[in-house]
Amino acid sequence: MRASRLVTLLLLLQNRGRMTAGQLAEELEVSVRTVYRDVEALAAAGIPLYGAAGHAGGYRLVDGYRTRLTGLTPDEAQAAFLAALPGAAADLGLGEALATAQLKLRAALPAELREHAGRIRERFLLDAPGWYSDADRTPHLAAVAAAVWERRAVLLRYRRWRAPEEIERRVEPYGLVLKAGRWYLVAGGPSGIRTYRVDQILALRPLAEFAAPEGFDLAAYWQDHVAGFRSRLHTGEALVRLTAEGARRLGVTPTSDGWTKARVPIESIDHAHGEFLRLGTDIEVLSPPELRDRMAETVRTLAARYDDHPARTPRT
Structure with missing residues (x-):
C-alpha cells in the first residue's frame, strides 16, 4: 500500500x-x-x-526530472476505459485505480499534451444520469462486475415485473452496460442471451468459469437490443396537429408557420395521453378516436375544476 x-x-x-x-x-x-x-x-x-x-x-x-514509473496495473487499465465516467468507475470499485491511471497517463505525455489534457478535464464533464431520477441502488454491482471480468457464471435471484416475480437462474455474464444512469447485465442463459437490470438482482453466487461465445460483440448486441425495444415499445400511431413549438418539442419538422399535421408513434393510449398532455395547447389529437376522447374529457375536467376553484381571485 x-x-x-x-x-x-x-x-x-x-x-x-x-x-x-x-x-x-x-x-x-x-x-x-x-x-x-x-x-x-x-x-x-x-x-x-x-x-x-x-x-x-x-x-x-528538480526541473527536468521525469519518472518512468508509468506502467498501468490491470485495474488501472480497466479504469482508464471509464475515464469519461468517473461515477461509473467508482460504482465498479475502480475509483482509486482510475485516479492513479489518469496520473500515469498524464505523466507519460509530453508537457504540451499534458497541459491540453488538463484543460479538457477543467472545461468538460460528462454526467450520464437524467435530471429527474435518483441513482439506482446496486449492492451487487461489484460482484457482477467481478464475474464479467473473470468470465465466471453466476446463480442469480432476480426480481422481474411479471409472475413469478422472483426467479432463480444460472447465467453466464458477457458484459455490463450503463444506460441513462442505470446498469444492465448482458448474460447468456437457458433461453439465450438476455438483459437484466442490476438493481433488480436480489442475490448472486459465483460459480465455475465459462468460455465466452466466439464472435460475441457487446456493442452490436446492445444496439440490436435497443432497436428491438423501441420497435416493441411503439406499437401504435396517432394523428395530431401541432403548433411550431409543439412540433419542436416532439421532434417533428414543421410544414408551415401555423399548424402541422403529423403521424407519431405511440406506446399505448394511456402512455400517449400522459405524454401529449404535457404539450398543453401546442397539440390537438385527431385520431385514434379513443385517445382524442380521453384528451377532451381530461381538458373538460380540468376546465371545470379551475373554473369552480374557491380560491379564484374575483374580477374587479
Whole structure:
C-alpha cells in the first residue's frame, strides 16, 4: 500500500509541479505527518525533490526530472476505459485505480499534451444520469462486475415485473452496460442471451468459469437490443396537429408557420395521453378516436375544476 502511495505522490509532483504537504495529504487521504515521512523516503531513494518553507513553499521535483514509473496495473487499465465516467468507475470499485491511471497517463505525455489534457478535464464533464431520477441502488454491482471480468457464471435471484416475480437462474455474464444512469447485465442463459437490470438482482453466487461465445460483440448486441425495444415499445400511431413549438418539442419538422399535421408513434393510449398532455395547447389529437376522447374529457375536467376553484381571485 505504501509503495503505491509513494508512486502516486511522485506522479502528483511530476504532473502538477509544486505542492504543499497539506495539498498532498488531501490528495492521498493521509495525514501531513505521513506525507513528511513519504517525502523523506523518496529523497532517501535518490528522487531529486526539494522542499521550500513559507507562503510560496512546498515540495517539487528538480526541473527536468521525469519518472518512468508509468506502467498501468490491470485495474488501472480497466479504469482508464471509464475515464469519461468517473461515477461509473467508482460504482465498479475502480475509483482509486482510475485516479492513479489518469496520473500515469498524464505523466507519460509530453508537457504540451499534458497541459491540453488538463484543460479538457477543467472545461468538460460528462454526467450520464437524467435530471429527474435518483441513482439506482446496486449492492451487487461489484460482484457482477467481478464475474464479467473473470468470465465466471453466476446463480442469480432476480426480481422481474411479471409472475413469478422472483426467479432463480444460472447465467453466464458477457458484459455490463450503463444506460441513462442505470446498469444492465448482458448474460447468456437457458433461453439465450438476455438483459437484466442490476438493481433488480436480489442475490448472486459465483460459480465455475465459462468460455465466452466466439464472435460475441457487446456493442452490436446492445444496439440490436435497443432497436428491438423501441420497435416493441411503439406499437401504435396517432394523428395530431401541432403548433411550431409543439412540433419542436416532439421532434417533428414543421410544414408551415401555423399548424402541422403529423403521424407519431405511440406506446399505448394511456402512455400517449400522459405524454401529449404535457404539450398543453401546442397539440390537438385527431385520431385514434379513443385517445382524442380521453384528451377532451381530461381538458373538460380540468376546465371545470379551475373554473369552480374557491380560491379564484374575483374580477374587479
